[in-house]
Structure formats: C-alpha cells, structure tokens
Amino acid sequence: MGETSATLENPPAQSPSFTTTKLTKPEEVSKYMTQLCQILQDCVNQGASIGFLAPLSTEEATTYWTQVSNLITTPTQHLFILTSSSSTPSNPPNPTILATVQLTVSPKITHVHKAEVVKLLVAPSARRQGIARKLMEHVEDFARDEGKEFLVLDTATESPAREMYRRLGWEEWGTCKDYASWPDGSRCDATFFRKELGTIRTQEEE
Numbered sequence: 001m002g003e004t005s006a007t008l009e010n011p012p013a014q015s016p017s018f019t020t021t022k023l024t025k026p027e028e029v030s031k032y033m034t035q036l037c038q039i040l041q042d043c044v045n046q047g048a049s050i051g052f053l054a055p056l057s058t059e060e061a062t063t064y065w066t067q068v069s070n071l072i073t074t075p076t077q078h079l080f081i082l083t084s085s086s087s088t089p090s091n092p093p094n095p096t097i098l099a100t101v102q103l104t105v106s107p108k109i110t111h112v113h114k115a116e117v118v119k120l121l122v123a124p125s126a127r128r129q130g131i132a133r134k135l136m137e138h139v140e141d142f143a144r145d146e147g148k149e150f151l152v153l154d155t156a157t158e159s160p161a162r163e164m165y166r167r168l169g170w171e172e173w174g175t176c177k178d179y180a181s182w183p184d185g186s187r188c189d190a191t192f193f194r195k196e197l198g199t200i201r202t203q204e205e206e
C-alpha cells in the first residue's frame, strides 16, 4: 500500500526541474515579460506590500519590468528568476517562472560591502514548496561570491514573509512604524532584517 505503479498507458508525471538564472540583458527580460508581469500583478493584487497599489495593471507592471531591464546591465542591480521546466521527448522544455528576486547594491563606495534583497516574489501556485528558500540560497551564494559581507531587506511587519525570513535565518533588527503602504493604500509598519554571509553553507543546510 502507498506505492504507485506506472503503466505505459498512464506514465508517471515527470517531476519538473528547477533552474535559477541571472538575467543580464534587456532582451532576456522581454522574453519573460508576460510571466514577470503576471507574477508581480498576482502578488500585489493578493495583498503583498511591495511598492504598488492594487489593482496593478499590466501596463504599470510592464513599465516597472522595463525599468528593471534597463538597470540589470549595471553592476548595481541583479535580477534572478527560478524556472521550472518539464519536458518529454515530444515536448521541448518550456520554462515557467515560479519566482523572482533582485539584489541591489548601493553605488556609494562606503556601502559596497553589503547588498539589499528586493522583490522576492513566488507565484501563488508554487508557494510552500521551498521555492523561496531555494532562490534565496542561490542569491546568498551569489552575493558571497561577489564579496558581500551581509544582506539587508525589509518587509511588512504583518506579512507572512516576516516568518519566512526568520525561518531562513535572517536576523530582525528593527521595526519602523508606518514605513510603507499596503496595496489598498493603508499604512503598514516594516521590519528590517540582516543576514551575515560569512560562512559557506554546510551540507546539512543544503
């Protein structure tokens, strides 16, 4: 009991493979524009406080991602996507974006030792499967390789993301009242986090 057997008529569904990619050219953002807009609109329209009011239109979302695409050619903005791709001999890989996140670095010479994590977005249908954890581990490895000492971020205090960052080992260092707004325009407090990058992840953590 509990085991499943596959037959030729009913082959097992192929589990998707996950790939994390750093987009470095505006053309790459254009290729994924529809999916990037969808994930941003879904997150905002479902209540995440990430810099936009709801309802977020496709036009506004496109404007945002176009601005990001113009910045990723600079050393101060890094854009990552996590895609899933299921393929069979008859169906070539068709990458679907499940999550995205950005890393920004201040251009000030006195701030180059750290970076800020912004806009971690996981598609609603892909949540609670370890996708954010996987993407954040990749970003932390990237930042460490770039010589960064620690990462910072902020999130709405009443957001589920706050508990997620705690679980991912981030350290809370403060809360600012009325720091930002929810998508409905009402004010929300923000909690600020930092995470040291000093040590290489151990195998048990991977």
Ligand SMILES: CC(C)(COP(=O)(O)OP(=O)(O)OC[C@H]1O[C@@H](n2cnc3c(N)ncnc32)[C@H](O)[C@@H]1OP(=O)(O)O)[C@@H](O)C(=O)NCCC(=O)NCCS
Binding pocket: 043, 048, 049, 050, 119, 120, 121, 122, 123, 126, 127, 128, 129, 130, 131, 132, 133, 134, 154, 155, 156, 159, 160, 161, 163, 164, 165, 167, 168
């Ligand atoms: C917050 C968000 C990024 C989490 O993504 P996710 O892929 O579901 O997270 P994961 O499955 O990788 O979970 C990582 C850890 O956080 C915990 N977690 C995730 N969502 C949680 C929630 N809603 N409540 C409590 N804990 C949560 C998980 O249990 C897991 O901990 P564990 O490994 O110890 O069990 C996702 O819900 C999202 O995109 N929300 C909207 C956008 C947003 O708020 N982004 C943050 C902006 S700062």
